[in-house]
Amino acid sequence: MKKTDLILIFVVLVIFVSLAILFNHKKGGDVATVTHNGTIVDTIDLSKDGNYRYEFEEGYNIVLVDDGKVRVIESNCTNQNCVNQGFVENTNDAIICLPHKFCVTVKSNDVTYDAVTN
Amino acid sequence: MKKTAFLGLFTAFAIVLSAIELMIPSIIPIPGFKIGLANLAFLLALYLFGFKEGLCVNLVRIILVALLFTSMYGLMYSVAGAIFSMVIEYILYKSGKFSAIGVSVAGAIFHNLGQCLVAFIVTGTVALVYYLPILCLFGIVTGVVIGIITNTLIPKLKLFLDKEPTAKKNDILDVESIDDEDEEDEV
Numbered sequence: 452m453k454k455t456d457l458i459l460i461f462v463v464l465v466i467f468v469s470l471a472i473l474f475n476h477k478k479g480g481d482v483a484t485v486t487h488n489g490t491i492v493d494t495i496d497l498s499k500d501g502n503y504r505y506e507f508e509e510g511y512n513i514v515l516v517d518d519g520k521v522r523v524i525e526s527n528c529t530n531q532n533c534v535n536q537g538f539v540e541n542t543n544d545a546i547i548c549l550p551h552k553f554c555v556t557v558k559s560n561d562v563t564y565d566a567v568t569n
Numbered sequence: 570m571k572k573t574a575f576l577g578l579f580t581a582f583a584i585v586l587s588a589i590e591l592m593i594p595s596i597i598p599i600p601g602f603k604i605g606l607a608n609l610a611f612l613l614a615l616y617l618f619g620f621k622e623g624l625c626v627n628l629v630r631i632i633l634v635a636l637l638f639t640s641m642y643g644l645m646y647s648v649a650g651a652i653f654s655m656v657i658e659y660i661l662y663k664s665g666k667f668s669a670i671g672v673s674v675a676g677a678i679f680h681n682l683g684q685c686l687v688a689f690i691v692t693g694t695v696a697l698v699y700y701l702p703i704l705c706l707f708g709i710v711t712g713v714v715i716g717i718i719t720n721t722l723i724p725k726l727k728l729f730l731d732k733e734p735t736a737k738k739n740d741i742l743d744v745e746s747i748d749d750e751d752e753e754d755e756v
């Protein structure tokens with residue numbers, strides 16, 4: 452191990468630890484935005500339990516909201532990663548179904564308010 | 570001859586590492602991301618033979634792994650991660666300023682950057698960026714481990730590579746020297 456290795460490791464550790472701290476807001480979300488191909492197709496209120504079905508040319512995804520948490524319960528995608536991921540509940544948590552270009556992201560209401568008022 | 574055998578061995582090794590990696594449950598809620606164990610095989614090929622050889626080992630691995638275990642969409646991820654990590658690793662290796670540990674750590678980080686970039690292009694969401702720090706922190710750990718392994722293996726493998734040909738060349742000179750010619754020139 453060279454000294455430069457240690458410097459490099461130290462620098463990247465500092466960068467990514469601070470980024471991790473910066474991004475780490477473990478607070479529950481209020482809504483989930485559903486996007487397909489980058490465009491928002493729906494915003495789900497997480498305070499109400501329910502089932503939502505989304506159908507695209509690539510296939511379908513069924514989203515379940517239960518007790519403020521959200522998950523994909525069913526999909527006909529090839530890898531089932533979205534289904535296996537299970538529940539997410541914290542702000543900025545996301546479920547991504549790459550084969551369907553489908554994404555569910557948990558958001559908190561303050562952010563949407565800010566975006567509206569600004 | 571010896572080089573071809575070694576590269577075949579590395580490729581097989583890389584595929585095994587990829588298979589192991591697929592069995593490890595994802596540390597973050599985005600399955601499909603790899604921690605980059607197979608990078609070890611690339612680094613060994615790079616340090617022993619050169620970039621071209623490392624590239625071959627890695628590309629053959631990616632294609633075979635995609636055919637054997639994963640889907641084509643998984644291929645996109647691996648290709649992006651591999652290209653990003655191989656380029657940075659080659660640059661740092663060439664600079665001569667880092668040992669395999671630094672090279673491997675940088676490779677692990679760029680591997681994640683490449684994967685995130687593809688996921689961003691495919692899904693159009695920036696949500697994945699939030700997982701980048703934790704992915705990279707795990708990447709640093711695996712990077713250091715792979716770097717240490719590379720550092721210890723390379724001198725031993727080099728010794729073996731340098732020693733063997735003289736002892737063996739007399740025995741099987743005629744058969745082996747033919748396919749030797751086209752492979753050996755650009756090291």
Ligand SMILES: [Zn+2]
Binds near residue numbers: 528529533534550551
């Ligand atoms: Zn899916």
